[in-house]
């Protein structure tokens with residue numbers, strides 16, 4: 081573990097130096113802060129029409145009939161399309177990212193409230209919306225499956241009657257670890273602690289909702305689609321496969337995106353509607369969701385009911401963990417996870433601890449709710465895994481009456497054990513946990529906090545201190561065992577240096593706010609010595625960028641960032657050949673000093689990368705066998721994931737009269753290996769911590785017994801504001817990834833993974849005088865109140 085402090089402060093906010101890593105201001109902000117960003121809804125094309133979707137008011141119903149005649153006659157309406165129309169075109173169903181199918185428009189039945197039933201294309205948005213009211217749908221309402229625990233009971237209505245031979249609501253069973261060995265270890269343990277833990281359904285609720293503009297040109301035979309997608313290349317290939325169009329006839333453009341958070345990974349029916357609408361009308365067609373549509377119909381997150389058990393010695397040595405999970409996948413299995421990982425990366429539920437055995441059994445079921453599951457900065461379900469382990473470890477500390485920090489320190493995987501293979505088969509690349517934990521405790525003033533707490537308890541005041549320590553697995557591939565619908569998880573990168581030494585780098589990943597236009601320029605700058613301001617970062621347009629799987633699971637830095645470093649090194653290798661010709665020395669006699677090649681032992685004789693670039697394109701001969709130009713491309717397939725870690729400490733105060741929780745302090749120490757831009761990292765962490773306060777204390781998508789979604793607006797689905805969060809106190813350690821060319825690990829989801837358990841642990845700690853060992857999120861005042869009064873709240 082090293083610190084980069086000295087190096088970083090030197091380059092603070094200076095993008096003119098030829099140096100890469102440091103606190104450079106974001107290049108994209110010049111545009112975004114001045115209102116010059118261009119989002120999907122800013123796309124205006126000549127003759128563009130507008131699309132609105134009719135959604136089911138019922139969670140479960142047969143469609144008896146649909147009469148569209150009044151809507152068709154309504155002013156400005158150009159087309160009304162139903163499931164029957166799509167059926168005729170073979171487009172009523174589409175594949176999901178998990179090898180299930182999802183209705184593009186319902187034909188037979190609706191299976192969740194908000195499901196797409198028909199769409200209208202009209203001259204403006206208001207005409208389209210007004211016409212929706214005139215579509216007459218006759219439904220035969222069916223009993224919905226709302227409670228996930230009842231989905232597999234023999235008398236539960238079968239939801240997926242569209243799937244041949246389907247007689248129940250079972251989606252998949254999944255298992256990892258060694259059951260027999262785990263049971264053996266449990267049988268011989270001194271202490272076993274068991275807890276039922278619910279991670280409720282939540283929603284990423286990005287500021288910008290989902291939408292698209294489709295423009296099919298019948299003369300060229302080319303489809304252009306502006307859409308809110310985190311993975312433009314993967315989407316293009318799926319459209320190509322479904323529509324039978326060649327890929328070069330489809331251009332997917334993801335312009336500026338106002339937050340993705342995993343909500344913009346799936347392909348939504350609305351995107352397909354806009355494509356069909358454009359083909360049918362011969363005009364460009366725009367679809368843009370409103371807030372309620374986004375909340376009720378697009379990718380939700382979590383919804384895991386977990387039974388957790390931990391086995392330990394009386395002295396607090398953790399021996400084994402086992403868990404049984406019931407996963408609610410909604411009406412269609414639309415989770416976006418690598419195909420071989422139906423539960424995402426939940427397999428890392430053993431956390432940061434050195435165990436003897438572990439086992440997980442999971443059953444996923446269909447319910448009459450919106451599809452999704454992998455979203456909201458989850459690192460492919462590591463949010464759920466870390467919540468499980470960090471909650472049950474705290475429950476163990478409660479039972480053993482050991483300080484939760486001490487219990488964790490006692491059980492950490494030790495630095496010399498890396499690379500460490502977990503009992504569920506994950507190979508943690510590097511880690512040094514104790515210094516990270518100690519730094520967080522030092523920043524928090526842990527011992528003093530405990531003293532303060534004891535004094536307050538004596539006075540009847542409720543103060544809690546919560547700890548969470550997490551290890552994440554981010555950066556999917558490797559492609560040998562990770563793919564999305566057969567597409568291997570790797571990323572392309574292309575770099576061209578122009579004659580004057582400016583450069584353009586083309587990425588397959590797509591920023592939604594993470595600052596790629598800045599940090600990828602910094603990576604190239606670090607490797608090539610060209611100032612980041614001279615490096616243009618292109619992304620999000622499939623016609624102009626190399627193929628790759630996109631941005632989610634914090635994979636951009638681990639995968640695409642590695643590709644960027646390596647492509648720059650390729651360019652540097654070529655530059656070296658050209659430099660040897662320019663300086664008339666052999667390649668072996670050249671040293672690289674950032675931004676220039678220098679003759680060994682003769683620093684006066686050197687050529688800069690800019691001079692080399694000009695020569696590469698200029699008059700005169702190049703060394704034998706060296707082509708003109710200065711560019712390279714690469715497709716990077718990672719050899720492993722990267723495993724960032726972090727130690728979080730939360731301090732809460734609870735008002736005993738109102739049961740309101742106030743997060744007083746939050747200390748977050750993150751280790752994401754080499755840090756490219758500390759300012760952006762802090763921004764990522766601040767955002768994720770805020771999300772964590774939301775999930776722990778406020779956010780939940782719930783349903784009534786008829787399957788009505790109760791979180792359909794931001795009046796009901798509460799998200800945190802500046803008023804609910806403290807001033808974040810962040811710190812860091814640096815344990816580079818040994819297999820990543822610059823040693824960087826991902827950071828984009830760390831804080832959403834680590835903060836909910838820290839906050840819940842703090843609340844439960846505050847409630848210790850009431851004999852409480854667990855309470856489920858969101859810890860709203862009413863839930864905390866009930867917990868204080870010993871009443872369990874049903875999730």
Ligand code: MCN
Pocket residue numbers: 338339340341342455456457458459592593594595596599600631632633634635636637638752753754755756757758760761764767824825826827828829
């Ligand atoms: N970074 C860095 N040094 C590191 C690691 C990362 O400077 N060692 C920088 C990166 O260069 C990048 C940012 O931090 O600019 C995040 O990098 P990374 O961890 O690779 O994550 P991704 O870029 O792949 O972003 C995805 C991640 C996910 S999956 C969700 S969900 C999420 C998140 O990012 N969605 C976000 N953060 C978000 N932030 C914003 N503003 N908007 C979203 O939609």
Ligand code: CUN
Pocket residue numbers: 310340341342343345454455456457458459460461631632633634829
């Ligand atoms: Cu799980 S949300 Mo992010 O991976 O796009």
